[in-house]
Amino acid sequence: MTTLLLIGGLVLYILLYFIYGKKLEKIVCCTEENEAPSRTFYDGVDYIPAQKPVLFGHHFASIAGAAPIIGPVLAMAWGWAPAILWVWIGNVFMGAVHDYLAIMASVRYQGKSIQFVATDIISPRTGYTFYWLVFFLLILVIGAFGAVITGMFIHDPSVASSYLFIILSALLVGVMMYRLQWNFYLSTLIGIILLALSLYGGIILPITLNWNTWIIILFFYIIIAASIPVNILLQPRDYLNSWLLYAGLVIGGIAALFSFHELTVPAFTSFAPIISHGKPTPFWPAIVLIIACGSLSGFHSLVGSGTTSKQIDKETDVLPIGYGGMLAEGLLSTIVIIAIAGFGYGLLKNADPSLSINAWAQQYTPMMMEHYPKAAMFTHSYAQMVDSSFLRFIPQKIITVLAGMWVASFALTTLDTSNRLARYTISEMLKPMKNSMEGLYNVLTHKWIASVIPAAIGMWLAWSKNFTVLWPSFSTANQLIASIALLTGTMWLRKKIKAERVNIALIPALLLWITVTGAIIWFGIFVMPSTIADDPVTGIIVLAIEIIMFILNIVFITDFIKNYKVRTYED
Amino acid sequence: MKIKFLASFKNILKDFDRHNKSQATDLLEYELEEMEYVFATLVYSSFIGIPGIPEFVAFELLPCMETELATFEQKNENADDMLADLFSKLSFE
Amino acid sequence: MKTYFFTGKGGAGKSTIASAFGWQLSQHHFKTLLISLDPAHNLKDIFDINSKKSQWQINSCLSIWEPDFEQIKYDYFNQRLQLLKGVTQHLSAFNLEKYLNTLKYSPGHEDYAAILFLTRILKNEKQNYDVIVFDTPPTGMMLRIFSLPMVSVLWIDKLIKLREKIVDKRQVISGIRAENKNNEKRRDAILEKLNQLHADYSGLEHFYKNEAQVYVVANEDRLALNESIRLIKELKNLDINLAGIVHNKYKATMEIEMDKLLGCQGTPVFKVQEQSIEEKREYELLVNLLEELGIHND
Numbered sequence: 001m002t003t004l005l006l007i008g009g010l011v012l013y014i015l016l017y018f019i020y021g022k023k024l025e026k027i028v029c030c031t032e033e034n035e036a037p038s039r040t041f042y043d044g045v046d047y048i049p050a051q052k053p054v055l056f057g058h059h060f061a062s063i064a065g066a067a068p069i070i071g072p073v074l075a076m077a078w079g080w081a082p083a084i085l086w087v088w089i090g091n092v093f094m095g096a097v098h099d100y101l102a103i104m105a106s107v108r109y110q111g112k113s114i115q116f117v118a119t120d121i122i123s124p125r126t127g128y129t130f131y132w133l134v135f136f137l138l139i140l141v142i143g144a145f146g147a148v149i150t151g152m153f154i155h156d157p158s159v160a161s162s163y164l165f166i167i168l169s170a171l172l173v174g175v176m177m178y179r180l181q182w183n184f185y186l187s188t189l190i191g192i193i194l195l196a197l198s199l200y201g202g203i204i205l206p207i208t209l210n211w212n213t214w215i216i217i218l219f220f221y222i223i224i225a226a227s228i229p230v231n232i233l234l235q236p237r238d239y240l241n242s243w244l245l246y247a248g249l250v251i252g253g254i255a256a257l258f259s260f261h262e263l264t265v266p267a268f269t270s271f272a273p274i275i276s277h278g279k280p281t282p283f284w285p286a287i288v289l290i291i292a293c294g295s296l297s298g299f300h301s302l303v304g305s306g307t308t309s310k311q312i313d314k315e316t317d318v319l320p321i322g323y324g325g326m327l328a329e330g331l332l333s334t335i336v337i338i339a340i341a342g343f344g345y346g347l348l349k350n351a352d353p354s355l356s357i358n359a360w361a362q363q364y365t366p367m368m369m370e371h372y373p374k375a376a377m378f379t380h381s382y383a384q385m386v387d388s389s390f391l392r393f394i395p396q397k398i399i400t401v402l403a404g405m406w407v408a409s410f411a412l413t414t415l416d417t418s419n420r421l422a423r424y425t426i427s428e429m430l431k432p433m434k435n436s437m438e439g440l441y442n443v444l445t446h447k448w449i450a451s452v453i454p455a456a457i458g459m460w461l462a463w464s465k466n467f468t469v470l471w472p473s474f475s476t477a478n479q480l481i482a483s484i485a486l487l488t489g490t491m492w493l494r495k496k497i498k499a500e501r502v503n504i505a506l507i508p509a510l511l512l513w514i515t516v517t518g519a520i521i522w523f524g525i526f527v528m529p530s531t532i533a534d535d536p537v538t539g540i541i542v543l544a545i546e547i548i549m550f551i552l553n554i555v556f557i558t559d560f561i562k563n564y565k566v567r568t569y570e571d
Numbered sequence: 572m573k574i575k576f577l578a579s580f581k582n583i584l585k586d587f588d589r590h591n592k593s594q595a596t597d598l599l600e601y602e603l604e605e606m607e608y609v610f611a612t613l614v615y616s617s618f619i620g621i622p623g624i625p626e627f628v629a630f631e632l633l634p635c636m637e638t639e640l641a642t643f644e645q646k647n648e649n650a651d652d653m654l655a656d657l658f659s660k661l662s663f664e
Numbered sequence: 665m666k667t668y669f670f671t672g673k674g675g676a677g678k679s680t681i682a683s684a685f686g687w688q689l690s691q692h693h694f695k696t697l698l699i700s701l702d703p704a705h706n707l708k709d710i711f712d713i714n715s716k717k718s719q720w721q722i723n724s725c726l727s728i729w730e731p732d733f734e735q736i737k738y739d740y741f742n743q744r745l746q747l748l749k750g751v752t753q754h755l756s757a758f759n760l761e762k763y764l765n766t767l768k769y770s771p772g773h774e775d776y777a778a779i780l781f782l783t784r785i786l787k788n789e790k791q792n793y794d795v796i797v798f799d800t801p802p803t804g805m806m807l808r809i810f811s812l813p814m815v816s817v818l819w820i821d822k823l824i825k826l827r828e829k830i831v832d833k834r835q836v837i838s839g840i841r842a843e844n845k846n847n848e849k850r851r852d853a854i855l856e857k858l859n860q861l862h863a864d865y866s867g868l869e870h871f872y873k874n875e876a877q878v879y880v881v882a883n884e885d886r887l888a889l890n891e892s893i894r895l896i897k898e899l900k901n902l903d904i905n906l907a908g909i910v911h912n913k914y915k916a917t918m919e920i921e922m923d924k925l926l927g928c929q930g931t932p933v934f935k936v937q938e939q940s941i942e943e944k945r946e947y948e949l950l951v952n953l954l955e956e957l958g959i960h961n962d
Contacts, residue, residue: 043645044638045604046656053583057590058597065664106655113655130654177595177840184592184840230598231836238662239595299658306659410664417661424657596837603833610826618763624819625812627776631861632823634747635853 001263002342002385005080006256009088009334013327016092021323024097027493027501028104030315037111038311047111050311052320058311060325061242062303063099066375066411068294068329070148072336073377074471075290077273077364078283079266080341086287087295087333094508095296096326098482099304101489101505103322106305107312108496114305118488121495123559126484129552130302131429133481135454136545137299138418138425140474142222142458145411147467150214151373152404153207158397159379159404160209162202166240166409167233169194174236191240195405202401211465218415219459223451225416234416241409248406251399252335255386263338264345266360273361276468277527277534285518288479289472294333296512298481300326336378343384347372365468374467375411379403415458422454423447457541464538469531472523473542479516480549486512487560494564513557520550601660604646611636611643667786667796667871670910672881673891674802677912679706681881681936682799683947688954690726694794698728699785701778701809702801705730710947737777741768774801775808782809783868803895810902813868820862827855877907882922884915889925896928908932 038049050058075083102114109117119127153160172194177187209217225233272280275290288296304322312318348364349355351371355363368377383399386392427445434441443449461470490505524546532539614632616623633640649656670682679702686698700707707728713720719729745764767773778801789796800806831852872878878899882892899906911922914935922933934953 041645043642045642046645046649051586051589053586054589054593057586058593061594062659062662063664067664112649113652115654116652134654178599178836181836181839184595188591188595230602231833235595235598238598239591241662242591242594293664299663302655302658303663304659306655306657308659413662414664417663420661421657421663424653428654592841596840599833599837603830603837606826606830606833610823610830613823613826624823625816628816628819628823628861630741630744632854632857634744635857639854 002256002259002261002338002388005084005263005338005341006253006334009084009331012088013092013330017319017324017327020092021096021100021319024100024323024504025316025319027504028101028497030104030318032314032316034108034315036107036312036314037309038313041110041310046307047310049313051313052317055308055311055313055317056321056325059304059308059321060328061245062308063293063297063300063325064245064329064332064410065293065414066145066148066407067292067297068333069336069378069407070144070374070471071291071294071475072333073340073368073374074275074365074468075287076265076337076340076344076368076377077269077275077281077361078271078287079268079360080263080337081267082283082287083291084334084337084341086291087330087337090287090291090295091326091330094486094512095300095330095482096323097505097508098296098298098486098489099300099326100318100322101492102301102485103304103309103312103318104315105489105492105496106309107315107318108492111310112305114301114485114488117305117492118484121491122488122556122563126488126556126559129484129556130481131425132552133298133477133484133549134302135422135425135429136549137474137477137481138422139454139458140461140470140477140545142415142418142455143461143464144467144470144474145414146215146218146459146462147465147470148374149218149408149411149415150211150462151467152375152379152408153209153214154211155373155376156379156400156404157206157208158202158401159408160202160214161205161207162198162401162405163408163412164207165198165201166195166405167237169198170233170237170240173240174232177236177239178231188239188243191236192243195240195243199398199401199405202405203397212463215459215463218462219455221412222415222419222455222459226420226451237409238413241413244402244406244409248403249332251386251391251402252332252339252382255382255389255391256335256338258389258391259342259385261342261385261388263341264343265341266357269364270361274365276472276523277466277531278366278468279526279530282522285515285522286472288512288515289475289519289523291333292475292478294329294336296479296482298478298483298485301481301485336382339381339385340377342388343381344368344377346384347377347380369468375404375407379407418458419451419455423450426450426454461538461541464535466531466535466538466542469527469538469542472519472527473546476516476520476523476546476549479512479519480553483509483513483516483553484556487556491560491564513553517550517553520546520553524550597660597662607639608643608646611639615640615643665790665794665796667798667876668907669798669800669876669878670881671800671803671806671878671895672910673883673888673895676881676883676888676892677910677936678881679710679799680947681879681910681912681953682797683707683710685953686726686728686795686797687722687947689795689797690723692954693725695792696726697785697789697793697796698726698799699796700728700730700799701782701806702799703733703774703778703805704801707799731781733774733777733781736781737773738768740777740780775805775812778805778809779812779868783864786868786871803891807895807898807902810872810899810904813865813872814902816865817862817869820858820865824855824858824862827858831855872902872904874905876904878904879908879910880906880926881910881912882926883913884911884920893926896926900928906931908934911935913938 036049038047041047072083105117106112106114115127115130169191173187173191176182176190177184272282275281308321348367348371352367355367372380379400382403383396386394386399387396427450430441430444486505486509490502490509493502493505528539528543532543613623614629614636617626617629668685670678672678682698686696689696698707707730711722711728718732719727721727741764745761748764880892880895882888896906906928909922909926909931911933914937923929923931
């Protein structure tokens with residue numbers, strides 16, 4: 001039951017952290033003796049040693065978001081056991097290793113990013129590939145999250161209006177904290193009160209709009225939010241988000257621990273239940289495309305080798321922050337799985353009595369998408385889980401909206417940040433054409449064009465209501481990045497540490513590459529045709545992206561293999 | 572034993588406090604970095620071939636800008652390696 | 665204390681007029697300083713002085729000064745270099761030291777050296793003299809000397825705006841984080857410096873616009889006229905008041921209205937006839953410039 005599952009997860013993670021994590025440390029010859037880049041290159045701005053708990057908080061907040069919540073919702077079609085096994089085993093042996101190696105390689109490379117390491121140690125082409133994959137990742141995440149948010153706003157209009165109130169609260173907190181410069185704790189307290197009021201306001205004043213209207217609103221929101229000074233909206237909104245995260249995690253953790261509810265969702269249903277575009281989706285290779293963050297996620301390598309590696313105090317901190325941080329995210333996904341496993345069946349059965357446990361593999365996804373689409377499945381299960389614990393004195397409606405606010409706020413952050421990142425990525429991606437096709441380059445990288453194109457394509461995809469196609473595509477881009485990162489980590493172990501001890505990275509790297517490649521092929525053959533038939537524009541866009549990513553995939557494994565065999569002068 | 576527990580609880584609170592304060596100022600820090608970079612570029616412009624402020628104003632300012640110039644140089648070192656930094660500094664998730 | 669600038673095309677007779685003016689002032693017991701801002705100094709030639717010294721006392725009321733701009737420039741860059749040595753110790757990429765070394769020895773930058781000198785004079789010598797008369801360099805360089813403060817102020821304003829934003833933001837951040845309080849104070853050094861520069865350049869700009877008496881020495885020949893027209897237009901653009909035109913080498917044969925010709929109708933014109941130099945030294949011109957320029961013993 002729910003409690004046991006959580007305790008099991010905790011115990012497993014803690015045990016393997018010490019057993020496997022320490023093994024990792026030994027392999028990379030991690031030692032306090034080496035001076036970290038934060039000291040060698042200290043500049044008081046980027047390179048500045050940070051204390052372990054603070055850096056952990058920062059790193060974790062950067063990798064935790066809405067994705068570890070959405071993935072498990074879809075994965076529930078296989079039953080809770082395969083999902084949770086992937087979150088546990090995949091995380092420990094692949095995901096956390098990936099995060100750890102990315103940070104560690106970066107630390108040993110003067111804090112340069114994993115992209116730089118890949119350029120140096122595999123090939124410049126590989127480093128350049130990051131830009132393309134990130135670009136597709138950003139467009140697809142706008143599409144996927146756009147659909148999640150819109151779906152949630154329609155299913156629970158209270159969440160929509162409460163989010164509007166959050167924006168107002170953020171504007172107010174921004175003025176208090178940054179313009180008027182009131183006492184920090186006072187402003188924080190007022191901010192928290194405003195969050196509570198937003199919650200209440202959402203409940204009493206729900207906003208009901210249709211799908212198209214929300215998509216258009218989100219489109220303009222993305223463009224505007226990324227253009228105004230950060231102290232007005234984005235910074236205070238980010239700060240309030242962290243309090244939502246605390247609330248969500250604490251309440252969720254307590255509820256999961258003390259709910260003692262039986263798991264009504266079947267443990268295992270079928271190897272290939274219906275998930276993506278109504279097609280049977282095989283656990284292998286598709287699981288990596290369904291649960292990404294929470295188990296293994298490529299963009300973590302960028303976050304880790306960005307500021308985290310530059311702020312590490314000493315090498316021994318990388319394990320708790322990098323490896324431990326990923327395990328913590330796994331715990332978050334564990335709680336999500338527990339919530340749905342415990343209460344999802346009841347929710348769906350009430351909505352549609354024709355639901356039968358034996359037909360779960362066929363019925364779950366369509367019923368979920370109809371009655372509790374995507375995030376709503378989580379928020380309502382979560383609320384029921386809280387209700388089943390001693391926290392049941394809190395009205396369920398409040399918890400539902402709270403959870404909705406949590407997911408919506410993080411998902412919306414991803415949307416506007418993606419747009420800002422896309423602008424940069426486009427200009428870097430198109431650099432090779434700068435000299436040969438200068439006119440076109442200038443047009444494409446113009447501030448407004450580079451701003452509008454990703455948002456437009458992304459929101460178009462979201463509009464298409466093809467979430468079960470978009471989510472795996474987004475994960476494909478994410479896992480391809482993870483693939484490069486893990487391969488880079490492997491190459492780094494081979495070339496810079498010792499050739500024999502490479503398997504801890506090589507095996508997961510190759511397994512991942514094979515799995516993702518298999519997933520792309522499966523997706524292309526089984527999901528794409530019906531998608532194109534159903535909605536040609538969306539289908540073609542996604543197919544084009546998938547094809548380009550597939551080609552890049554082949555290119556970088558070729559570069560990897562070619563380079564792997566080359567003996568360095570150290571051998 | 573009790574004192575140790577109290578001390579570690581205090582430390583946890585201190586860390587939580589510091590974490591919150593950084594969550595409340597991360598993006599501002601990032602914007603500040605960008606502004607400092609623009610400022611340093613403006614001051615340096617005449618030395619690196621960009622039409623900009625008169626050289627003589629730059630000569631007068633440079634002695635006051637020791638730290639800023641070190642940061643400027645460090646940023647230029649990493650100018651080709653911004654993707655990961657951006658993912659960390661702007662909250663993608 | 666009054667200041668006079670005699671500007672105009674090279675060869676129009678600025679140095680002669682300035683010298684004559686200065687001479688006459690000294691004869692009327694005005695304590696006068698006559699300065700050459702023209703790197704191709706003419707004053708000593710006019711006063712027939714054969715000396716390497718840059719400063720020379722002509723009589724009890726008249727001193728002339730021909731500053732060594734090369735030395736001023738050299739000293740300035742050297743001083744900056746010393747200050748920057750501390751800064752550039754750990755800076756590798758920009759080779760500032762080499763650059764400044766090059767500047768020390770390279771030609772050019774005389775306009776800035778002239779401004780440095782001018783600023784110094786205005787600061788230090790005001791109390792020592794009743795009148796300071798400036799012989800100026802050719803039009804191009806003089807216009808740069810006139811415009812540099814204004815241009816610099818425009819840039820400094822921009823930098824100040826940006827710097828103030830930076831300081832504000834930094835202060836908001838450290839107010840919340842309650843760390844790095846020293847940093848905050850140190851940052852202001854740049855803003856202070858910017859404000860000081862702003863004051864200096866604005867002061868110079870104010871001096872040009874409100875205190876300096878600027879005269880254009882013009883001739884009748886076509887080339888000189890064209891250049892004078894351009895000079896007067898530029899002065900107008902810079903908002904520098906034209907105190908008058910000295911119509912030098914005036915030929916009484918034709919009635920020429922110099923102010924109309926030069927496009928500044930209404931500006932007082934002072935005619936100075938062509939004079940034979942064998943009889944008098946240049947600075948002992950027959951015309952009573954003082955009366956012409958309306959200066960009385962006061």
